[in-house]
Structures are given as C-alpha cells and as structure tokens.
Amino acid sequence: MNYSPKKFAVIGAGPVGAIVAAFLAKGGYEVTLCDVVSSLLEPALNPGIIIEGVDSLQARVTKVTTSVDDIVNDLPDVIFVTVKATAIPLIASALENFVGEGRYVVSWQNGIDTELDLAQHLGRKSVMRAVVNYGCVPLSPAHVRIAFHHRPHFLQELDPDSRDAAIGICDALTNCGLETRHTDRITDMVWRKSVMNSCMNAICAVTGKTMIEIIIDPILFNLVDSLIKEGVAVARANEFVLGSDFYPYCVNYIKNAGNHKPSMLQDIEAGRRTEVDYINGKIVEYGAQAGMATPYNTMIRGLVKALESR
Missing domain, CATH: 3.40.50.720 (NAD(P)-binding Rossmann-like Domain)
Incomplete structure (x- = not known):
C-alpha cells in the first residue's frame, strides 16, 4: 500500500x-x-x-x-x-x-x-x-x-x-x-551522529570556538579525541554498531564542517537551554547502564550545565 x-x-x-x-x-x-x-x-x-x-x-x-x-x-x-x-x-x-x-x-x-x-x-x-x-x-x-x-x-x-x-x-x-x-539501522546512525556531536558541540559551547578552531588547536583536539573514544566505547558496550571506519569518518566530517558554530554554542550565546542532556548526558547514562565510567562526558556535560545556569 x-x-x-x-x-x-x-x-x-x-x-x-x-x-x-x-x-x-x-x-x-x-x-x-x-x-x-x-x-x-x-x-x-x-x-x-x-x-x-x-x-x-x-x-x-x-x-x-x-x-x-x-x-x-x-x-x-x-x-x-x-x-x-x-x-x-x-x-x-x-x-x-x-x-x-x-x-x-x-x-x-x-x-x-x-x-x-x-x-x-x-x-x-x-x-x-x-x-x-x-x-x-x-x-x-x-x-x-x-x-x-x-x-x-x-x-x-x-x-x-x-x-x-x-x-x-x-x-x-x-x-x-x-x-x-x-x-x-536508525539507532546505530543516531549514535554515530551523537558521538560526533558529543565531541564537538559541548567543547564549542564551553570555549566559544567554532568547529574548525577546535580541530586546529592541538590541546582541544586531544579532548575531542578522548570524547570520541569514550563515546565509541560506550556505544560498543551497549551493542550499537558504529562501523570500523567511524573514527576517521568522524574526524573528516568535523573538518569539513568548517568555521561553523554548532547549535549548542548558538544556544549558550542566546541564553537558551542546550541539548547536552540528550547528547553527552545520554552517553553518561548508557555508560552507567554498561557499568562504565565516563569521565570526559561527565566533565563536559557539567561545564555546559554550569553555563546554562547563568
């Protein structure tokens, strides 16, 4: 039909x-x-x-x-x-x-x-x-x-x-x-995108930098790297399939975004609540479900929530 x-x-x-x-x-x-x-x-x-x-x-x-x-x-x-x-x-x-x-x-x-x-x-x-x-x-x-x-x-x-x-x-x-x-495979795709968002949106929101500015900063890129790997570990522990090529795909996707302010930074600048609880917060939640510590996502979520409260 x-x-x-x-x-x-x-x-x-x-x-x-x-x-x-x-x-x-x-x-x-x-x-x-x-x-x-x-x-x-x-x-x-x-x-x-x-x-x-x-x-x-x-x-x-x-x-x-x-x-x-x-x-x-x-x-x-x-x-x-x-x-x-x-x-x-x-x-x-x-x-x-x-x-x-x-x-x-x-x-x-x-x-x-x-x-x-x-x-x-x-x-x-x-x-x-x-x-x-x-x-x-x-x-x-x-x-x-x-x-x-x-x-x-x-x-x-x-x-x-x-x-x-x-x-x-x-x-x-x-x-x-x-x-x-x-x-x-929409759930796997949601996780692929959310892990990408988790490593960029929140960092941009906290630092006020665009995506390309984060990528070219070696110190901040180390934090991006840690967030990607933590998100991948949580996804795999919960049996979501990201694919063997996910890490290079993630980095290339971010690089191609250019001098762009992601939505979470736009929200902070406009004085609005962000979606951090549905991105980094969910990785923390699913990590706990699998018995995994998620220190990087816990930290960055806390920083964004602190900015929200202003």
Missing part, C-alpha cells in the same frame, strides 16, 4: 524547522509552521522562508500558528518535530489527540532517544526517527544559512507496521530536494 502524504506541519520555526518547511513548501506541499515565538512565523508567510549557503531557495508556507492545538484541529498527515529535545515532553503531551491511522510524527532532531520520549506519549506505531545531516545558522526570523549539507538524511519507523509510511515520507522529502533514505 503506497503512502503519499500531502499535508505537513513543522513544530519549531528555528533554523532546522525552517529548512524542512521551506523545502516542503517549495515542493508544492501544504505546510503549517508552528512556534510559540510569533516573530519567527510572520516572515514565513511573506516574503517566505529564505535559505542561503550551500542550498539556496525561498518559499512561503501555507499557514502559521503559535498553538499546537491548531495543528491538531486541522490534522496534517505528518508532523515534523524540530524543537530542542528538552521540549519533547511538552510537545508530546500536546500531540496525544493527533494520533490516528495514517498520521505520523517524525523526530527530526539531535540527541539520543528523542523518538522514545515521543513514543511514550504517542505510541510506537505513530512515531519515526530521522538523522539529519546539515548544519545551519539563523540570520533573522525565517532566514537561514546552511553551512554544510551532507545528503542523504535517514529515517526509520519505530513499529514495523509503519514501514510503508516511512518510505512514503522519505519519497516526499526526496522529491522536494531533501534527499532522505529509509533505513533499518
């Missing part, structure tokens, strides 16, 4: 959500963009979301709203959750009335186990997880620069009964320019 979604909603009008909304709108789909900050929404209608950098486009969404209830009352086929992972419990609770046959929620986010937090409220059959491979910087409301875009992205259902729907969503994303492939 072919699943062909036509109507989408994106919860979170930050740079990650704006990019998804813009590509979907450019592809001719009906798109509702939702965020509690109304100033982020108005330009998405007129003149439209502007994307520049390694991708360039401009597109107007169909509707905007500051209330998740408006989405539930005008049911889309698919909702992309692009807010920070810390907001998942609140969003998931608000979406409980959305659940139904043929309707799906995609965690289009950083961090480990975000999809499981959604599924606690919405059920596994309705929830999917994506791994997103672009880095972006907000320039102004509905105006985003994509610093790097390593296609493809990946997506998988939590429940095997939703596999056809997951493939249909991948097709819709690919048709509008966000090449996305269905996978049966």
Whole structure:
C-alpha cells in the first residue's frame, strides 16, 4: 500500500524547522509552521522562508500558528518535530489527540532517544526517527544559512507496521530536494551522529570556538579525541554498531564542517537551554547502564550545565 502524504506541519520555526518547511513548501506541499515565538512565523508567510549557503531557495508556507492545538484541529498527515529535545515532553503531551491511522510524527532532531520520549506519549506505531545531516545558522526570523549539507538524511519507523509510511515520507522529502533514505539501522546512525556531536558541540559551547578552531588547536583536539573514544566505547558496550571506519569518518566530517558554530554554542550565546542532556548526558547514562565510567562526558556535560545556569 503506497503512502503519499500531502499535508505537513513543522513544530519549531528555528533554523532546522525552517529548512524542512521551506523545502516542503517549495515542493508544492501544504505546510503549517508552528512556534510559540510569533516573530519567527510572520516572515514565513511573506516574503517566505529564505535559505542561503550551500542550498539556496525561498518559499512561503501555507499557514502559521503559535498553538499546537491548531495543528491538531486541522490534522496534517505528518508532523515534523524540530524543537530542542528538552521540549519533547511538552510537545508530546500536546500531540496525544493527533494520533490516528495514517498520521505520523517524525523526530527530526539531535540527541539520543528523542523518538522514545515521543513514543511514550504517542505510541510506537505513530512515531519515526530521522538523522539529519546539515548544519545551519539563523540570520533573522525565517532566514537561514546552511553551512554544510551532507545528503542523504535517514529515517526509520519505530513499529514495523509503519514501514510503508516511512518510505512514503522519505519519497516526499526526496522529491522536494531533501534527499532522505529509509533505513533499518536508525539507532546505530543516531549514535554515530551523537558521538560526533558529543565531541564537538559541548567543547564549542564551553570555549566559544567554532568547529574548525577546535580541530586546529592541538590541546582541544586531544579532548575531542578522548570524547570520541569514550563515546565509541560506550556505544560498543551497549551493542550499537558504529562501523570500523567511524573514527576517521568522524574526524573528516568535523573538518569539513568548517568555521561553523554548532547549535549548542548558538544556544549558550542566546541564553537558551542546550541539548547536552540528550547528547553527552545520554552517553553518561548508557555508560552507567554498561557499568562504565565516563569521565570526559561527565566533565563536559557539567561545564555546559554550569553555563546554562547563568
């Protein structure tokens, strides 16, 4: 049975959500963009979301709203959750009335186990997880620069009964320019990306340096090296498969990111809570589960939390 979604909603009008909304709108789909900050929404209608950098486009969404209830009352086929992972419990609770046959929620986010937090409220059959491979910087409301875009992205259902729907969503994303492939290994991919994020995002957040500045600093690169190896050890202890080429892949990926401020540094500079608990904090959690000490991730998570409290 072919699943062909036509109507989408994106919860979170930050740079990650704006990019998804813009590509979907450019592809001719009906798109509702939702965020509690109304100033982020108005330009998405007129003149439209502007994307520049390694991708360039401009597109107007169909509707905007500051209330998740408006989405539930005008049911889309698919909702992309692009807010920070810390907001998942609140969003998931608000979406409980959305659940139904043929309707799906995609965690289009950083961090480990975000999809499981959604599924606690919405059920596994309705929830999917994506791994997103672009880095972006907000320039102004509905105006985003994509610093790097390593296609493809990946997506998988939590429940095997939703596999056809997951493939249909991948097709819709690919048709509008966000090449996305269905996978049966999304958890391994989440860990691959999260270990990469754990060794860079938090260090950038603490030091105020960009990714390339961290890489070329020999002292800081030693810390990156230790965080990668600790994350790999925890992943393997919990039987997640990162692949034999993961370490060189990780270093090359970071080097190609260039002079980019990752999201955790952007959050610290803007005075927002970070996702450190869903990245380094999860490595600490899974390390404890396997009976392993995680001194590097424990340390860097503590430093980021200290900055958050300011």
